[in-house]
Amino acid sequence: MVKISPSILSSDYGNLESELKKMEECGADMIHVDVMDGHFVPNITLGAPIVKCIRKATKLPFDVHLMISDPYKYVPDFAKAGSDIITFHTESDSDTEKTIDEILSLGKKAGLSVKPGTPVEEIYPYLDKLSLVLIMTVEPGFGGQSFMEDMMPKVTAVKNEICRRGLKNIDIEVDGGINKDTISVAAKAGANAFVSGSALFGSDDIKKTIAEFKKSATI
Ligand code: DX5
Ligand code: ZN
Numbered sequence: 675m676v677k678i679s680p681s682i683l684s685s686d687y688g689n690l691e692s693e694l695k696k697m698e699e700c701g702a703d704m705i706h707v708d709v710m711d712g713h714f715v716p717n718i719t720l721g722a723p724i725v726k727c728i729r730k731a732t733k734l735p736f737d738v739h740l741m742i743s744d745p746y747k748y749v750p751d752f753a754k755a756g757s758d759i760i761t762f763h764t765e766s767d768s769d770t771e772k773t774i775d776e777i778l779s780l781g782k783k784a785g786l787s788v789k790p791g792t793p794v795e796e797i798y799p800y801l802d803k804l805s806l807v808l809i810m811t812v813e814p815g816f817g818g819q820s821f822m823e824d825m826m827p828k829v830t831a832v833k834n835e836i837c838r839r840g841l842k843n844i845d846i847e848v849d850g851g852i853n854k855d856t857i858s859v860a861a862k863a864g865a866n867a868f869v870s871g872s873a874l875f876g877s878d879d880i881k882k883t884i885a886e887f888k889k890s891a892t893i
Contacts, residue, residue, distance in 0.1 A: 676891045677703040681871035683817045691731040700881040704737040706869045711742040715815035722751035729756035746773040753780035761785030764796045794828035812850025817871040821851025826863035833864030861891040
C-alpha cells in the first residue's frame with residue numbers, strides 16, 4: 675500500500691495543529707516527525723513534549739524519525755507522547771537490538787534507518803522485528819535537499835530480502851527530496867512509503883499534490 679508521510683520539518687511550527695489537520699484532510703496517511711538533537715545531525719528540531727501537544731490534532735499515525743545520538747534513552751518519552759512508529763538510526767550510539775526491544779515492549783512499532791553512506795545490510799539482522807525500514811535519500815539534517823537516486827539499489831536490495839524471508843507488513847520508506855518526479859523512481863525501486871517535506875508543504879494545492887504522488891507511486 676502506498677503511504678504518504680508529510681514531514682513537519684517543512685511546516686509552520688507556529689501553527690502545527692492546523693498544518694496537521696490540513697495534511698489529514700488532504701489525504702496524508704501518516705505524519706513524519708523529524709526529531710534532531712544537534713549532535714547526531716547538525717540541526718535541532720523538537721522533542722517529546724511537542725509530540726504530546728500535537729498528538730490531539732490528528733488521528734493519523736505518527737511516524738517519528740529520531741535523528742538523535744542516544745535513541746534508547748528517549749524511546750520511553752516518545753512512546754508516551756503518542757508516537758506510533760519509532761524509527762532510529764543504525765549509526766546512533768545506542769545498542770540497536772536493545773532499542774528495538776524497548777520500542778516493542780512499549781507497544782509501538784519499530785523502524786530502522788540508514789544514512790546514505792551506510793550499507794542497507796546493517797538492517798538485515800533486525801528485519802524480523804521491524805515494521806518499517808527507512809532509506810535516507812539525503813544526508814539527514816535538513817529539508818529541501820536533492821534526491822539521491824544512487825540510493826535506489828538499497829531500496830531494491832531490502833525489498834528482495836524482505837520477500838526472500840517471506841516477511842509481511844514491513845513498509846519500505848524513503849526520506850529526502852521526494853517530489854512528483856522522484857517518487858516514481860523510488861516506487862519502481864521498491865519503496866511504498868514516502869516522506870515529503872518541502873514539496874508537499876510548499877505546494878499551493880496539497881490535496882492535488884498528494885493525489886498525484888499516490889498516482890505516480892502506484893506501479
Ligand atoms: C531530513 C529529514 C526529512 C526531510 C525531508 O533529515 O529526515 O524528513 O524533512 O524533507 P524534503 O522532502 O524537503 O527533502
Ligand atoms: Zn525524516
